[in-house]
Amino acid sequence: MTDQESAGQPRRPSFTTMFAIQLGLAVLAVMLGWVFGLDLFGRIEFTLAALNWSVLGTLPLLLAGWWLFRSSWAWMRELKRLVQEMVTLLFRDAPPGTVFLVALLAGVGEELLFRGVVQGGLSGLIGPWGALLAASLLFGAMHALTRAYFVVATIMGLYLGLIYLWTGNLLIPILIHFLYDWVVLRYYLSADRAG
Template sequence: MASGTRRKTGFSSSAALLFQGGIGVLGLLAILLFGIPVHLASVGVWSSLIYGLFGAAATYGLLLLLTRVPGLFPENLERQMQGLYNFASSYSPAVLVLLSVLAGVGEELLFRGAVQGWLMTQTGPLTALLAASVLFGLVHYVSFTYFLVATGLGLILGAAYLLSESLLLVMVWHAIYDMIALFCLLRFPRWFGVRPVDQDNSPLQE
């Protein structure tokens, strides 16, 4: 995904992977401890994989189009995208792929499996969907616009889980979405108003 020189970040590869993996462990423990009902792949494994792949591509394409609509969001995402670019470009492609997979599995275990699943046993599907999605957005909060984007993605994933009854489907959806987003950000940074920098944090020339 990324090419050229790498810059150091506050997290080593091991720490980043351990943190992301820990989210999945937390979600799995919550599911087991509270006996939360989870639908693993009601539509079948292959259907979950295929729908997840196409869902991820369609979601990212839609989001990319929406960010191009002037005035749609209360602020632009350039600063957040620059920070994400700096973070992602410090890791190897293999680490980024693994981080994406861990995010897809772990965050869906926690937010869709544990949080949304538990809320569905206490309230109703719509309330559970909205609450889990807002919480998902808050956890990813770096700005109000980024919160809106993350909450919207949470709503899409949560609705997909409700309709498909397949946690595997949304895990694949989430993981592939992250891979596409990171690839596009690193390969085409200027799409997002990001200025690539070299190892000394100096802007690269065209």
């Protein structure tokens, strides 16, 4: 038994496990895309405009997050506490570059799966708006640590899905997701070190 387990603290997953989970989502998305005949990589366009839109598209999420984190709502304080504990547990002693790599893999894997496979695959069956809603609800469910987190993640899924619907370029929600996760994880880690 480790010191962490004997002290009643939750066991931290290894960095290899975190990478494997995020990479596994990307592999799952590519496999499902292949099975269902979805050209995921054909929906990724590397352009300067896509990079610019990605940076600009990240700003509203960061501003909304900043506003929510500064709010005095009890549900938001509880969500912030929960996320702070989780980020600290997962990343406090992480080797350099771990946060960057996990955020990047989360952006790639989750967006290929939810925007590329679910939203892209369902749009031909239930229309673009139904597919957007289905992908967003599934995205929220995957992140549902609490009901509040489910709602916040579903709204983020709607935002990312709308951007994908508007641009048709999977690279943009991938980069927005990555940038948002990276900035927020760094924020929580710096708050942990300062506090």
